[in-house]
Amino acid sequence: MIHVIEHVGSVVAAIEEAHRVLANGGVLRIVTPHCSDASSFADPTHRWHLNSFSLRYFTRSGGFSYYSGSRFRRISLHVRLLRLWRMLGFEFAVNRWRPFRKFWEYYLCFVVRGKVLTFELEALK
Numbered sequence: 001m002i003h004v005i006e007h008v009g010s011v012v013a014a015i016e017e018a019h020r021v022l023a024n025g026g027v028l029r030i031v032t033p034h035c036s037d038a039s040s041f042a043d044p045t046h047r048w049h050l051n052s053f054s055l056r057y058f059t060r061s062g063g064f065s066y067y068s069g070s071r072f073r074r075i076s077l078h079v080r081l082l083r084l085w086r087m088l089g090f091e092f093a094v095n096r097w098r099p100f101r102k103f104w105e106y107y108l109c110f111v112v113r114g115k116v117l118t119f120e121l122e123a124l125k
Contacts, residue, residue, distance in 0.1 A: 002031045006046045012068050015058055019070035022123035027075065030055070030121070034079065034114030051105050052079055055119055072121035080116040 001018065008014040018028050033040040035049035058072045079101065081091040090112050093100045104112060 001029065003033075005030050006032050006040070006043075006048045006050065008047070011048055011050075011054075015055070015072075016068055016070045019058075019072070019123050019125075024123060024125040026123045028072065028119075028121045028123065030117075030119040032117050034109070034117050036109040036114045037082075037116070038113075050117060051109070051114075052077055052101060052117060053105065055121070058121070071124040073124055075120040075122050076118075077120075078118045079114055080118070082113045082115055085112045 001014070005011060005014060015028075022028060032048075032050050033046070035051045040046055040049045055072075056074075057067050058070055059074050060071065061074075077095075079091065079094050080086070081094065085091060090104070094104050095101070
């Protein structure tokens with residue numbers, strides 16, 4: 001799902017449908033603009049503005065099973081930042097150290113802007 005999830009009517013329904021059609025162990029790859037990227041809000045067809053924690057509800061670590069019964073194991077998550085911040089090492093820190101990513105998401109992301117999120121999730125059935 002490359003630049004699709006931000007356009008769908010329901011993120012939960014789209015993830016559930018992907019889970020339904022995937023075999024056990026199948027991989028779902030989602031690429032979407034980060035909520036702090038200007039393109040996330042500039043495109044009038046974008047219905048959802050996601051961050052790196054948005055899909056945790058579908059993983060075992062999310063702890064919110066009342067949203068959906070579809071479960072995935074996160075294989076990888078990569079946050080791409082704008083070029084300046086990438087050159088200064090912020091992208092490396094955001095992707096390598098989860099406490100820093102959490103700090104960045106909560107306090108810095110609209111200054112140190114994100115660009116694209118790439119999720120890889122394995123379907124668990």
